[in-house]
Amino acid sequence: MKMVPSVIIFASLSMKSITFWLILLLGTVSCTGLPKLDPVNLSTIPEIHKRCSDVFLEGKWRFVHLIEFTMPGNKKSFVIGITVISQEERKIESVIMTIEGFVFLDAYYDQKVVINRGIPPFDSIDFVRGMMDDIKLMFFKPEGSLVESGMSGDGSHVCRFTNDADRVIDVITNNGCDWEIRQYNPGGTLTKTVKADHCKKVPDSPNKIDFPGRIKLASHGINRYALAFELKEAKRLTKD
Amino acid sequence: MKVKKSYSTLSIFFLIAASCLSIGWADNWDQLKNDAGQVNTVRCDFIQEKHMKILANPLVSKGVLYFKVPGSLRWEYMSPIRSVLLMHNGKTKRFVMRKDGFIEDSSANLQAMGFVLKEITMWLNGRFDENPQFTATLKAGHKILLLPKEKSFSMMIQKIELMLSDRPGIIKSVKIFENENSFTKLVFKKSILNDKIDDSMFQKL
Numbered sequence: 001m002k003m004v005p006s007v008i009i010f011a012s013l014s015m016k017s018i019t020f021w022l023i024l025l026l027g028t029v030s031c032t033g034l035p036k037l038d039p040v041n042l043s044t045i046p047e048i049h050k051r052c053s054d055v056f057l058e059g060k061w062r063f064v065h066l067i068e069f070t071m072p073g074n075k076k077s078f079v080i081g082i083t084v085i086s087q088e089e090r091k092i093e094s095v096i097m098t099i100e101g102f103v104f105l106d107a108y109y110d111q112k113v114v115i116n117r118g119i120p121p122f123d124s125i126d127f128v129r130g131m132m133d134d135i136k137l138m139f140f141k142p143e144g145s146l147v148e149s150g151m152s153g154d155g156s157h158v159c160r161f162t163n164d165a166d167r168v169i170d171v172i173t174n175n176g177c178d179w180e181i182r183q184y185n186p187g188g189t190l191t192k193t194v195k196a197d198h199c200k201k202v203p204d205s206p207n208k209i210d211f212p213g214r215i216k217l218a219s220h221g222i223n224r225y226a227l228a229f230e231l232k233e234a235k236r237l238t239k240d
Numbered sequence: 241m242k243v244k245k246s247y248s249t250l251s252i253f254f255l256i257a258a259s260c261l262s263i264g265w266a267d268n269w270d271q272l273k274n275d276a277g278q279v280n281t282v283r284c285d286f287i288q289e290k291h292m293k294i295l296a297n298p299l300v301s302k303g304v305l306y307f308k309v310p311g312s313l314r315w316e317y318m319s320p321i322r323s324v325l326l327m328h329n330g331k332t333k334r335f336v337m338r339k340d341g342f343i344e345d346s347s348a349n350l351q352a353m354g355f356v357l358k359e360i361t362m363w364l365n366g367r368f369d370e371n372p373q374f375t376a377t378l379k380a381g382h383k384i385l386l387l388p389k390e391k392s393f394s395m396m397i398q399k400i401e402l403m404l405s406d407r408p409g410i411i412k413s414v415k416i417f418e419n420e421n422s423f424t425k426l427v428f429k430k431s432i433l434n435d436k437i438d439d440s441m442f443q444k445l
Contacts, residue, residue, distance in 0.1 A: 064299065066321050066336075075346035078336045080321070082294055093294055098347075099323050099336070100315070101290045101301070101424045117419065119396060232320055235296075 033188040034168060037150030037158050048149045051173040052159035055181075055196075056141040060086045064233035065215075067096075070226040079104070081229065084237065085139045092135050096122060107132075134217055134227070137183060138194050142169040156180075177212045193218050200231060268378065269369045275408045282307045284410075284431040288317075293421040305428075312442035328442035335445055342445055374400070382406070409433050 040048065062084045069077040084093040089110075096105040105122035107115045109132040113125060121127065144163030152158050152172060159171045166186035173179045181194040196212030215229040283306050289298040303317040315325040322337035323345075334345040368376040373393055374386040382404040388394040398417040405412040410431045417423040 062294070068336075068338075071346060076336075076343050077347040078323070078334075078345050079347075080299075082292070082299075084294060095292060095294050097290070099301075099317060099321055099334075100325070101288060101299075103292075103418055103422055106292075106294075106422070117395075117422075237296075 034184055035152065035170075037148055037152065037160065040150050040157075045149050048157040048173075049146070049159060051157055052149075052171040053141070055171055055173060055179045056087060056139065057085070058087055060084065060237040062233075062235045062237055063231065065229040065231055068228040068230070070228070080232075083135060083139075085135070087140060090136070090140055092132055092139075094131065094135065109135075134192070134219075137169075137181060137192060138215060138217060138229075142171065144169075177210045179212070190220055192220065200234075269376075272368070278434075279409045280309050280434050281437045282409075282431060282433055283435060283437065284428045286429070287427045289425040289427075291423050291425065298425075306437055306441050308437050308439070308442065312439065314442050324445055326442055326444075328439070368402075382412075405431075407431075 062082065065081045065083070067079050067081045069079070071077060078099060080097050080099060082095040082097075085091070092109040094105065094107050094109075095103060097103040103117060104119045105115070105128065106117040107113060107128050113129050113132055115123065115125065115128055118124075118128070142161035142163065144161050144167075146159055147162050148158075148160040150158055150160075156172045156174050158173075161169045161171070163169075168184040168186075168188070170182040170184075171179070172182065177199040178197045180196070181192075182190060183192040185191050193216075195216045195218075196214070198213035199210035200213040201210055211231070211234060213231045215231075217227045217229070219225050283304070285304050286302070288301040288303070290301075291298045299320075301317050301321070302319050303315065305316070306312075306314040311327065312329075313325070313327040315327075317323045324335045324342070326333045326335075334347065335342040336345055337343075368374075368384055368386065371386070373389060375389055377385045377387075379385055384402040384404065386400040386402070388397055388399075396418065398419055400417070401415040403412040403414070404410075410433070411428060413428065414426045415423055416426075
């Protein structure tokens with residue numbers, strides 16, 4: 001939500017209008033704060049934690065996604081993404097290529113980002129770091145502490161994590177594989193959302209929930225972008 | 241310059257696929273050019289295998305290609321991702337099938353496809369040895385080997401191997417090596433030469 005320059009507005013408004021705008025402004029500010037969680041019965045907390053935990057796959061997995069990138073003007077761009085994640089080791093391998101098979105990016109993350117092959121614009125280390133951060137947000141259990149559990153206004157279960165940088169991540173679970181992850185900055189402003197749905201059965205999955213056939217990632221704020229990941233293949237891998 | 245080179249690399253990737261098409265089998269470059277000159281249109285099925293270290297088994301895609309001189313191309317994937325790449329009159333478009341039908345792809349890399357068309361004629365005329373970015377060698381067994389002249393280029397494409405069919409005018413397969421861990425193999429089948437293909441095939445879905 002964009003903030004309105006208040007000085008300009010106040011200069012030209014009547015008292016009645018000012019009251020209206022003040023209310024609106026307060027509403028805007030409150031929207032950027034962390035949403036409050038409704039308390040739940042203590043006995044349900046283990047179930048909430050389990051549901052949140054089920055969002056994140058255990059072990060090593062390889063995914064093939066068709067990735068849809070939405071640009072301004074609702075223009076679309078498509079690439080194929082191949083991602084290997086190791087949950088316990090927090091390692092990522094990633095390949096981005098055209099539908100025709102031309103590889104733009106071959107990189108991995110293991111404590112740091114290494115680019116094996118990068119064709120512009122995928123050769124930028126900052127770009128690849130950002131991409132790896134997005135993959136971590138989508139697939140890895142949040143780092144840091146689980147500080148709160150409860151329910152959101154719509155009845156979804158929420159697990160709230162904070163990390164050393166005071167960044168907050170809410171893992172919100174509904175039914176099946178419909179889940180959402182929200183990332184807030186230390187000021188409580190929503191910076192990224194990940195929404196999963198379109199449940200699919202995946203062989204070898206140890207998870208009680210089905211597997212999301214579609215994951216939508218959105219970055220908010222100045223650097224806005226939206227990505228939709230359509231699952232084409234998921235395979236559990238052995239350790240090596 | 242770097243961007244241009246990457247476009248160029250991408251372009252060549254597309255061109256090779258298109259070259260199933262009009263290259264006649266021959267023993268020397270002049271004869272290749274002569275044979276290629278006899279081909280006006282091509283339709284063929286293809287199977288594409290993407291081999292990479294990250295994959296235990298190759299990613300397999302299937303589709304169909306249409307080509308018409310001087311430089312119209314329809315490169316259509318049927319599976320696993322339905323998409324169509326159209327090149328006609330210097331314009332290139334890609335469409336990807338989504339829930340509500342085909343959606344046009346606005347990728348920046350498609351702008352480079354215009355650049356492709358200039359080169360495609362050269363390939364489709366059998367002028368392998370005239371591409372300034374590659375050194376072309378005719379090998380035994382109906383094989384053409386293309387090696388990048390510049391080291392910076394070889395970082396993107398290590399080499400390309402084209403296997404010519406016994407039947408003049410047709411390429412059997414192409415292997416594009418990006419590096420030792422990654423290559424794309426295209427196998428062309430059921431080629432039909434010089435059949436009538438309407439221009440609309442290259443203009444709309």
